[in-house]
Amino acid sequence: MAIKILSVDDEADMEMLITQRFRRQIRDKNFEFIFASNGSEALEKLEENKDVRLVLSDINMPEMDGLTFLSKLNDQNNPYLKAVMVSAFNDMDNIRTAMNRGAFDFVTKPINFDDLEITINKTIRHVEMLVNSQKEHDQLVAIQNDINIAQEIQQAMLPKTFPPFPHRTDFDLHAFLKAAKLVGGDLFDYFLMDENRLFFLIGDVSDKGIPASLFMAITKAIFKSHFSNKNCEAIADEVYQINSFLSADNQSMMFVTAFVAILDLTTGVVEYVDAGHEPPLIIRRNNEVEVLKKKGGLALCIDGEFPYVSSTFVLEPGDTLFTYTDGVPDANNHTGERFGIERVKKILIEETVSAAPRHINETVLKEIQAFIGDNAQFDDITALTLHYAG
Template sequence: MGMKILNVDDEFDMEMLITQRFRKQIREKKFEFVFAHNGLEALEKLDEHDDIALILSDINMPEMDGLTFLGVLNERKNPSLKAVMVSAYGDMENIRTAMNRGAFDFITKPINFEDLEITINKTIEHVMMLKLYQKERDQLISIKNDLSIAKEIQQSMLPKESPPFPNRTDLDLHAFLEPAKVVGGDLFDYFLMDENRLFFIIGDVSDKGIPAALFMAITKAIFKSHFLNPNCGTLMDEVRQVNSFLCADNTSFMFVTAFLGIIDLKTGVVEYVDAGHEPPLIRRKDGTVDVLKKHGGLALAIDASFEYTSQFMTLSSGDTFFLYTDGATDAYNYEKKRYGLPRLQEHLLALSGTETPKEINDTFLEDIKEFIGAEDQFDDITILTILYK
């Protein structure tokens, strides 16, 4: 589409001169001219043609001169509408006033039409750049709004009650997800399968941002649908089924490391599957901290035929089960030092033993943020802490 230009001049022969000089561009629809003979007519033309992007305006005109017109134009606050002022060579005082009032450029009479064409093309280039900038800005605002909604949706999918089971005396737990971006690829969940069995999961999708958040949502939803099903099979059978589903049509080649299991709340026995995740820590009631031994599981969504197997461990009354994603241990500070597993162990060792899971997580988040300092958080940080009573 051509650029629509408003020419404002009280000399009627200017319309003929411009039409003749730019007949080729008009014929090729590069330029389209609209004509007015004073500022008042020009304002009417602007109301009729809201797609005018460039104004060529004489300064000295009857009824409403160019400087007054320029002032009214500024009140419309249209940054992509540019004015080029036209006046006699000796009228530099008015030209200077026009530039101070926001005119983009000026040309002098008698008009050199080659110079006018150069000025028009330069102004059009600037207008197009402004319109592109505005379009990109609008797109960024739209993306930001979409991300804000995505964050709300993602956070709404995560358990938020604290404490989640206020009427139970056999356990307490707390979890949080601190995304590196607006939305993240980490996940956690927990729920009672029945009166005596607690299902839990923590996971980390291989990517970040929107793609990871979508994969996270799918993974979490599938696990919940499987383990809330009254007819669900064994832990390892259900994990195999979920893994097979996640592998199907996985054209993005994303994967999820996960640690999930079922706690028997009567006995403290934990049946778990390690799908390539970070080893959890156990803070025993006596204050010692154990690192759960790894058993070499494969991340989910990589191999549909992988044979996941269950492992078992036992929590005693007063033990705290601490699960995390690698965003915690891999966090680094301005010296490029990692937070690391030893510091995480030290954090748990320093506890008094009377802290609730929420208090443990709050103090950990405070410690890791103090460690990171002014550095950017480059990965999601997720913690799930379970106190077995």
């Protein structure tokens, strides 16, 4: 698209000289010139042509001189419209006044058209830089708005009412997700399948940011759909079906580690399927912390035909289960030191078995953030803590 240039000059031959000099640029539709003989006419032309980007204006003109016109031009507050003033070589006082009033540049009469072309091209490059900068800014604002919306959607998908089942005294749980970016790839969920069975899940998508958050949302929704169905099959069979579905069209090559479990609230037996996730910790009622010797399986979305199997362990009344993503032990400080699982175990021991799941999680997160300090959080940090009272 041609750059529109308004030439304002009362000399009758100026239009002919400019048209002749820039005939190639006009022919190639690089430049489009509009002409006016004074400031008043120029303002009318600008009103008719809102997309003018450059004004070449003489200073000494009848009706409305160039300096008055320049002041009127400034009143429009258009950052993408630049003025180059034209005056006699010895008229430096007016040229200086024009520059002080916001003119971008100036050329002197008699006009050296080589110099004028350089000045025009320089001014146009500046205007294009401003336009492109604004476009990039607008794009960033739009992206930021989209990310904010994505964050709101993701957070809305996660359970956030605690305690989640205030009428139940046989168990309590709490979970949180602290994303490394505005949105993350970690996930958790929990719900009562019936009066005696609690489903809970924690997972970690292999990527971060918006792609991971989309995959996280899909994964969480599919688990919810399968396990909230009263006719759902055995836990290993359901995980097998979910893995097959997620693997079917996984062009992004993401994968998800997950710990999927069902707690029998009458017996304390936890049946679980491990899909390559971090081993949970159990705070036993004697205040010892035990690392679950889980029977691990492959992360979801790597092999759509992987034969998942379930295993069990028992929570005794008074025991607390701490599940987490790798962002907990892998958090590091400015020296590169990892937070590590031993620090987590130490916190759990110090909190004692009487601590509520919410307090445990808040303490763990607080200690991690203190450990990280000013270092940037590079991975999502998520934990789900379950206390079984029996």
